[in-house]
Structure formats: structure tokens, C-alpha cells
Amino acid sequence: MKMYLWLFALCFIAFNASAQGPPIITDKPIMIGEKRIVFKTLTRVEVRENIRFFNAPIMAHYVIKPNLLVAAHIPFAGVNHFEHDHKQSGLGDLSVQMKYQFFRWDESSKTARAALKVQQYFPTGFDSNNYEISVGEWQTFAGFTFGYEALRYGLGANVGYHYVANRADFFHYKLSAGLPLMPLVYPPKQINLYFEYDGEINLESGAHNLFLAQGIQYAIKRITFETAIKIPLIQNEPEREKQKYTLLFGTRFII
Amino acid sequence: MKTIKIITTIILVSLVTTSLFAQKKKTEKKGSKDEITVQVDGLGCPFCAYGLEKKMKELDGVKAFKIEMESGLTTFTYPTERKISIEDVRHQVTKAGYTPMSLSIKRADGSIEESKYETHEVDYTANQTIEFEVAGNCNMCKGRIERAAMGLYGVANANWNKRKKIIKVEYLDTEVSEKQIHQVISGAGYDTDKMIAFEDVYNSLPGCCQYKRMNADLITPFEEKNSVDNVD
Numbered sequence: 001m002k003m004y005l006w007l008f009a010l011c012f013i014a015f016n017a018s019a020q021g022p023p024i025i026t027d028k029p030i031m032i033g034e035k036r037i038v039f040k041t042l043t044r045v046e047v048r049e050n051i052r053f054f055n056a057p058i059m060a061h062y063v064i065k066p067n068l069l070v071a072a073h074i075p076f077a078g079v080n081h082f083e084h085d086h087k088q089s090g091l092g093d094l095s096v097q098m099k100y101q102f103f104r105w106d107e108s109s110k111t112a113r114a115a116l117k118v119q120q121y122f123p124t125g126f127d128s129n130n131y132e133i134s135v136g137e138w139q140t141f142a143g144f145t146f147g148y149e150a151l152r153y154g155l156g157a158n159v160g161y162h163y164v165a166n167r168a169d170f171f172h173y174k175l176s177a178g179l180p181l182m183p184l185v186y187p188p189k190q191i192n193l194y195f196e197y198d199g200e201i202n203l204e205s206g207a208h209n210l211f212l213a214q215g216i217q218y219a220i221k222r223i224t225f226e227t228a229i230k231i232p233l234i235q236n237e238p239e240r241e242k243q244k245y246t247l248l249f250g251t252r253f254i255i
Numbered sequence: 256m257k258t259i260k261i262i263t264t265i266i267l268v269s270l271v272t273t274s275l276f277a278q279k280k281k282t283e284k285k286g287s288k289d290e291i292t293v294q295v296d297g298l299g300c301p302f303c304a305y306g307l308e309k310k311m312k313e314l315d316g317v318k319a320f321k322i323e324m325e326s327g328l329t330t331f332t333y334p335t336e337r338k339i340s341i342e343d344v345r346h347q348v349t350k351a352g353y354t355p356m357s358l359s360i361k362r363a364d365g366s367i368e369e370s371k372y373e374t375h376e377v378d379y380t381a382n383q384t385i386e387f388e389v390a391g392n393c394n395m396c397k398g399r400i401e402r403a404a405m406g407l408y409g410v411a412n413a414n415w416n417k418r419k420k421i422i423k424v425e426y427l428d429t430e431v432s433e434k435q436i437h438q439v440i441s442g443a444g445y446d447t448d449k450m451i452a453f454e455d456v457y458n459s460l461p462g463c464c465q466y467k468r469m470n471a472d473l474i475t476p477f478e479e480k481n482s483v484d485n486v487d
Binding site (some may be wrong): 022030032036104106107108109111127148185186216 | 301309
């Protein structure tokens with residue numbers, strides 16, 4: 001019960017919050033608010049045949065300069081093996097992130113940007129046997145994030161290499177498309193739909209997994225809520241390792 | 256009786272003077288703000304715009320902040336006595352991570368300071384100056400028109416007057432021709448008195464920039480050189 005209350009609080013804490021509108025699971029190269037901290041949460045609940053995982057991070061992103069961002073992610077993670085009646089939860093793998101925007105093209109009501117992203121994970125968590133939740137190993141992600149935003153739609157892409165110590169490494173890719181459902185006004189008051197593809201290739205076994213995330217984001221004045229469901233399109237994993245679906249929900253605000 | 260009259264007169268004069276003084280003070284208070292207008296490129300979504308607002312409000316005193324999403328036109332007021340400059344505004348927009356285009360500050364005394372889009376530094380000196388009519392509406396049009404002209408190598412200066420709809424261009428005629436200048440401006444979507452912009456380019460302009468088109472029948476196009484004429 002406490003765990004679910006903690007999850008609920010993390011997801012819907014919104015004080016002095018402000019609206020954000022990037023994709024839900026795809027990272028963005030647009031950094032706003034120099035010398036400001038952006039707090040985000042994005043809780044994921046991954047459901048498999050006999051296992052349920054969750055990861056609820058508190059993320060703090062600080063924009064040092066308009067083209068340079070550093071971030072810290074502090075996750076609370078957990079796993080529930082129904083088959084073995086085994087539960088475990090606690091601090092997950094802490095990580096720090098740096099993003100450097102090396103390309104920017106601005107036009108009237110549109111922009112295209114690209115950033116280099118590096119994220120370093122520390123072995124502070126327990127081993128859930130799921131690197132996206134917590135594995136207690138050193139991990140490094142290095143890649144690029146691209147984004148194009150115009151008033152009528154937004155496109156995003158992430159590609160990168162994910163190194164996991166003592167485990168298989170992965171190649172990641174994500175593609176996203178965002179569609180505002182209401183006319184864009186300022187101050188923000190809108191609903192956005194997101195269609196996102198999330199893919200990974202296990203570089204050891206060659207297994208390719210591809211998921212589709214359908215999300216919706218609601219922003220009014222200073223508060224943003226978002227939720228998505230991720231379902232498998234391609235899964236080349238043993239049956240007991242296959243994901244049924246993943247639920248995501250979170251919020252964002254600037255201080 | 257005489258005393259009463261004197262007292263009454265003093266009271267009436269005081270009331271009138273106080274009333275006039277209050278009105279003057281009200282006028283002064285109302286007119287003591289500068290109005291800043293800046294056209295910002297890169298605002299692809301309202302959330303991006305929020306980052307801009309937060310950054311601009313670091314300038315203590317910013318009020319009545321508004322953004323038109325479709326055009327990127329950003330307006331706000333600022334206390335006159337704090338003497339905000341064009342450079343202050345440009346710097347703050349840049350720090351927010353966006354590109355400031357044309358800026359203007361209307362001071363409380365009615366004077367206007369404007370800045371145009373900065374382009375490449377020129378290493379040549381203009382030897383020709385032309386003025387011609389260019390259709391357009393707003394400060395964003397001004398930014399686009401001037402940027403189009405200044406993007407040509409050979410153009411040293413370009414200034415479009417929003418009220419008169421006239422552009423003044425200084426250029427080096429050994430590097431660029433008058434026709435090329437008209438071409439780039441019409442290519443940006445703006446009719447000139449010698450060239451009409453293509454319909455699809457005009458339609459791609461933001462709504463606020465879609466000016467009243469020039470009458471194509473009334474323009475005087477450049478004469479096309481016939482290659483036959485040049486044959487010996």
C-alpha cells in the first residue's frame with residue numbers, strides 16, 4: 001500500500017508547476033530555461049507473465065547554458081515475482097546525464113535541434129535482472145537526440161549505445177510524433193497525442209524488440225500530466241521474458 | 256462674508272489644482288512604461304514559449320507579457336526609468352535559447368528604437384542605393400524582408416519602412432543586381448513593385464504576415480533579355 005501511495009505522490013506532485021510539451025518517452029534536444037531546474041517524474045510499471053516491475057524516478061534537470069544541460073535521476077524501483085512470491089524494492093541505479101545541443105535551426109514558429117547525450121548509471125540499486133529497472137551494475141548510455149517542432153506537429157528521434165557491465169549491451173532507437181489536439185495558445189492549455197516507437201537490439205544475442213507507446217499529455221497553465229501505454233510489436237525473447245505491456249505516467253514542472 | 260468668499264475661493268482652487276495634479280500624475284504613471292516588441296524564432300510549442308517568458312521575467316519589472324504563437328511576436332512592458340536597451344532584450348532572448356529577430360522599443364515619450372536582423376559582416380562598400388516598394392504587414396515581415404535582402408552577397412544594408420512599405424537597399428553592383436534583390440525578396444514571400452511572390456510561398460507565411468497582394472497587372476517586371484539579341 002505504501003509503495004502505491006509513494007508512486008501516486010511521485011507521479012502527481014505539482015506545486016508551482018508549469019507546462020511542458022515534449023514527447024513522453026523519447027528524449028528531446030530542446031532545452032529551455034537557462035539556470036533553471038526542471039523536475040520530472042515518469043513512473044513505469046512493466047507487466048510480464050509472472051513478474052511486475054516498477055521504476056519511479058525523480059529527475060532534476062539543470063540548464064547551465066541554452067545548449068548545455070546536466071541532470072540527476074534518483075529512482076525508486078521494485079520487482080514482484082508472483083511465481084516465487086518474492087518482492088524487492090528500494091533505491092534503483094542512480095544516474096547522471098549530460099546533454100549538449102550542437103545543432104539549432106530556428107524559423108518562425110518552428111525549430112530543429114540536435115543534441116549529444118551521455119548518461120552514466122551507478123551500481124546503487126539491487127539486481128532485478130532488468131536493466132531498465134535496476135541491475136546494480138555500471139552502465140553508460142551515449143547517443144544522439146533529434147527534434148523538430150512546429151505548431152502543427154512535432155517529431156523526435158533518439159539513437160544510442162547502452163553499455164551494461166557484465167551483461168549484454170544494447171543499441172537503442174526511438175521515434176516519436178506528437179499531435180496537438182487543440183489550437184496552440186499561450187499560456188498553454190492543450191492536449192497532445194503522442195505516438196512513439198521504442199526499439200532495442202541486444203548486441204549479444206541479436207534479439208530485436210520493438211514497442212509502440214501511445215500517450216496523451218494534458219497541459220493547463222503551469223501543470224502537465226502525461227500517461228502512456230507501451231505494447232510490444234516485435235519481441236524476440238524467451239516467453240517468460242516477454243513484456244505484456246508497460247504503463248507510464250508522470251508530470252513535469254519548472255522551478 | 257468677505258472671509259467666507261475668500262475661503263470658498265481657496266477651497267475651490269485647491270480642489271481644481273489637486274484634480275489637475277492627480278490627472279497629470281495618472282497620465283505620467285500610465286505613460287511611464289516602455290513597450291517592447293520582439294519577433295522570436297524557434298518557438299515551436301507553447302511550452303517553449305513558457306521558457307522564454309520565465310527568462311524575460313528575470314528582468315525585474317516585465318509586465319503584460321504576451322506571445323503570439325503563430326508569429327512568434329512577443330510583447331511586454333517595462334518601467335521607463337530602468338532604461339532597457341535593445342541589447343538587453345536580445346541578450347535575454349538568446350539566453351532563453353531562441354533567436355531574436357526584429358526588435359523595437361517604444362519609449363514612454365513616444366520615440367521608437369528599432370533593430371533589424373543581424374546578418375554576416377560585410378567586407379565591401381556599397382556603390383548603389385535603390386528604393387522600391389515591398390508589400391508587408393508587421394515587424395516580422397520587416398525581419399524577413401531585410402534578412403532576405405541581406406542574405407545576398409553584395410548587399411551592404413537593407414531597411415524596410417513598415418509604414419511606407421518602401422525598402423532602401425545599399426549594394427555593390429559588381430556583385431549583385433537589382434533584379435536579384437527583387438528575386439530574393441519575392442522568394443521570401445513578399446511582393447515587390449517588379450516581382451510577385453509565388454502563391455505557395457505567400458500562403459506559407461504566418462497569418463499575420465499575409466498582407467494584401469499587389470495587383471500583378473500593375474507591376475512593371477524586369478525586361479527579359481532575349482538571347483537572340485546577343486547573337487552576332
